[in-house]
Amino acid sequence: xxxxxxxxxxxxxxxxxxxxxxxxxxxxxxxxxxxxxxxxxxxxxxxxxxxxxxxxxxxxxxxxxxxxxxxxxxxxxxxxxxxxxxxxxxxxxxxxxxxxxxxxxxxxxxxxxxxxxxxxxxxxxxxxxxxxxxxxxxxxxxxxxxxxxxxxxxxxxxxxxxxxxxxxxxxxxxxxxxxxxxxxxxxxxxxxxxxxxxxxxxxxxxxxxxxxxxxxxxxxxxxxxxxxxxxxxxxxxxxxxxxxxxxxxxxxxxxxxxxxxxxxxxxxxxxxxxxxxxxxxxxxxxxxxxxxxxxxxxxxxxxxxxxxxxxxxxxxxxxxxxxxxxxxxxxxxxxxxxxxxxxxxxxxxxxxxxxxxxxxxxxxxxx
Amino acid sequence: xxxxxxxxxxxxxxxxxxxxxxxxxxxxxxxxxxxxxxxxxxxxxxxxxxxxxxxxxxxxxxxxxxxxxxxxxxxxxxxxxxxxxxxxxxxxxxxxxxxxxxxxxxxxxxxxxxxxxxxxxxxxxxxxxxxxxxxxxxxxxxxxxxxxxxxxxxxxxxxxxxxxxxxxxxxxxxxxxxxxxxxxxxxxxxxxxxxxxxxxxxxxxxxxxxxxxxxxxxxxxxxxxxxxxxxxxxxxxxxxxxxxxxxxxxxxxxxxxxxxxxx
Numbered sequence: 001x002x003x004x005x006x007x008x009x010x011x012x013x014x015x016x017x018x019x020x021x022x023x024x025x026x027x028x029x030x031x032x033x034x035x036x037x038x039x040x041x042x043x044x045x046x047x048x049x050x051x052x053x054x055x056x057x058x059x060x061x062x063x064x065x066x067x068x069x070x071x072x073x074x075x076x077x078x079x080x081x082x083x084x085x086x087x088x089x090x091x092x093x094x095x096x097x098x099x100x101x102x103x104x105x106x107x108x109x110x111x112x113x114x115x116x117x118x119x120x121x122x123x124x125x126x127x128x129x130x131x132x133x134x135x136x137x138x139x140x141x142x143x144x145x146x147x148x149x150x151x152x153x154x155x156x157x158x159x160x161x162x163x164x165x166x167x168x169x170x171x172x173x174x175x176x177x178x179x180x181x182x183x184x185x186x187x188x189x190x191x192x193x194x195x196x197x198x199x200x201x202x203x204x205x206x207x208x209x210x211x212x213x214x215x216x217x218x219x220x221x222x223x224x225x226x227x228x229x230x231x232x233x234x235x236x237x238x239x240x241x242x243x244x245x246x247x248x249x250x251x252x253x254x255x256x257x258x259x260x261x262x263x264x265x266x267x268x269x270x271x272x273x274x275x276x277x278x279x280x281x282x283x284x285x286x287x288x289x290x291x292x293x294x295x296x297x298x299x300x301x302x303x304x305x306x307x308x309x310x311x312x313x314x315x316x317x318x319x320x321x322x323x324x325x326x327x328x329x330x331x332x333x334x335x336x337x338x339x340x341x342x343x344x345x346x347x348x349x350x351x352x353x354x355x356x357x358x359x360x361x362x363x364x365x366x367x
Numbered sequence: 368x369x370x371x372x373x374x375x376x377x378x379x380x381x382x383x384x385x386x387x388x389x390x391x392x393x394x395x396x397x398x399x400x401x402x403x404x405x406x407x408x409x410x411x412x413x414x415x416x417x418x419x420x421x422x423x424x425x426x427x428x429x430x431x432x433x434x435x436x437x438x439x440x441x442x443x444x445x446x447x448x449x450x451x452x453x454x455x456x457x458x459x460x461x462x463x464x465x466x467x468x469x470x471x472x473x474x475x476x477x478x479x480x481x482x483x484x485x486x487x488x489x490x491x492x493x494x495x496x497x498x499x500x501x502x503x504x505x506x507x508x509x510x511x512x513x514x515x516x517x518x519x520x521x522x523x524x525x526x527x528x529x530x531x532x533x534x535x536x537x538x539x540x541x542x543x544x545x546x547x548x549x550x551x552x553x554x555x556x557x558x559x560x561x562x563x564x565x566x567x568x569x570x571x572x573x574x575x576x577x578x579x580x581x582x583x584x585x586x587x588x589x590x591x592x593x594x595x596x597x598x599x600x601x602x603x604x605x606x607x608x609x610x611x612x613x614x615x616x617x618x619x620x621x622x623x624x625x626x627x628x629x630x
Binding site for chain 1 (some may be wrong): 532
């Protein structure tokens with residue numbers, strides 16, 4: 001059952017649609033990430049779900065109930081703000097108890113639930129500490145406990161980990177993941193960090209200019225981006241123009257220079273043969289060779305840069321056919337030097353090819 | 368002007384400003400009835416003498432009562448004004464904020480005369496009450512301003528967080544906003560109390576024979592007497608105000624009393 005449904009939500013600020021006819025449906029107990037660059041409308045969408053910002057049009061359903069007209073205080077959501085918004089004049093325990101006080105949960109029952117919530121986020125020994133006496137990670141945990149203590153229908157998080165250093169962030173992601181999994185809370189998480197989105201989510205919605213570009217599981221968004229924007233945002237920067245030679249059933253034959261190869265047909269791809277498309281290959285799927293492969297996709301190029309960064313060597317290769325495009329190739333450094341000379345052939349498994357319609361308005365800042 | 372010169376000039380100016388205060392404290396502890404230098408001796412005799420002046424004792428009593436009651440009355444007015452300013456998105460906000468500065472730039476005499484005429488026009492004979500009401504009106508903006516300055520710098524997400532936790536407006540104000548504004552509220556209250564306690568011009572027009580405040584008692588005493596007892600009273604006030612100012616600075620920073628709501 002869908003716990004959260006957004007139906008054609010639009011929000012404008014002075015003529016610009018910050019959220020543009022956005023619809024989505026999130027099954028109960030799943031964790032959805034709204035992922036996108038700043039200004040893509042992800043935080044506004046979250047605020048609309050919380051009821052802190054009214055939508056201009058569209059409906060919000062929580063737990064099967066239309067809550068569009070309800071104010072934030074009546075929606076039963078738990079929210080963790082970017083600033084965490086812990087009350088500085090209250091101890092950790094009092095912060096966590098606040099929603100219960102509002103509900104009118106009394107003395108002993110309240111203490112018991114606060115104690116349980118503190119244990120849940122492993123903060124049992126810190127009940128009496130004030131926010132300014134807690135470390136960054138401890139504050140995160142208190143904010144999280146406060147957001148879930150009154151069993152909200154959805155948990156909303158607005159880039160809560162962006163201020164943490166990398167190690168702490170990894171730790172908190174892990175903890176959030178397991179906490180949400182154990183409690184089975186439907187969760188919406190806003191971030192601009194694609195790695196964070198992939199690690200945390202059951203579903204990722206990549207947003208751009210108030211719309212969802214792609215909504216899918218993290219593996220799909222990562223390995224099979226549907227638009228150049230999504231590919232680029234997921235760090236898959238290798239694009240080149242190609243043509244559709246043949247569309248047959250669920251296969252599509254792509255012609256790229258001298259080579260032609262068949263790949264599974266994306267559901268949103270139709271139209272005539274000779275259609276111009278853009279293909280995209282993830283940097284880690286490409287291999288370098290001195291000679292052209294016998295079959296399969298191939299491109300000639302020149303290595304213009306090599307960067308050794310520990311586990312990987314990153315090559316920059318300028319394409320011979322299209323010198324305005326350079327590809328990034330990441331190979332394990334343990335493989336040793338890939339080629340003898342700078343003139344190389346790029347090749348990859350045909351099924352690593354993503355085929356996208358190259359609408360002018362979709363062409364992104366491919367490198 | 369070079370930096371060094373500027374420092375010198377400003378130091379000199381500050382000494383110049385503080386000199387009369389030092390002179391008063393000096394006169395109050397010197398044995399001599401007419402200040403001479405060096406003093407013949409050091410004594411607290413004049414403080415005792417001041418305490419023996421009946422009008423001073425009565426004036427102190429009245430000043431304390433007036434200052435306490437008008438501060439108590441000014442508090443709810445100031446707090447609600449500050450909350451309205453902080454929470455109310457309206458084009459009227461800026462003009463009202465400026466109007467709350469009025470007691471700072473309108474001369475006390477003008478306020479005194481205006482209040483006297485208003486009370487006279489109303490035809491109410493409320494005796495003691497009119498001085499208290501006048502002072503309430505004069506001092507509530509100080510509480511409003513410091514409280515507003517504290518509210519204005521609060522993180523808006525605190526309010527929103529409370530809202531998502533089901534809190535209504537009253538609870539947000541009572542449990543989140545006001546407790547966090549406490550330094551501003553306390554500072555404004557202390558300042559308001561001092562303004563009432565020290566006031567001459569407004570009291571001059573609103574007081575009568577039964578409600579002669581300490582500053583007024585000092586003024587009328589000076590008409591017929593000139594002895595260090597007056598200096599002792601003044602020195603006591605200076606010392607009291609000084610410690611109140613230290614407390615204020617500790618709690619809030621005096622600068623924020625004057626700044627716009629950006630403190």
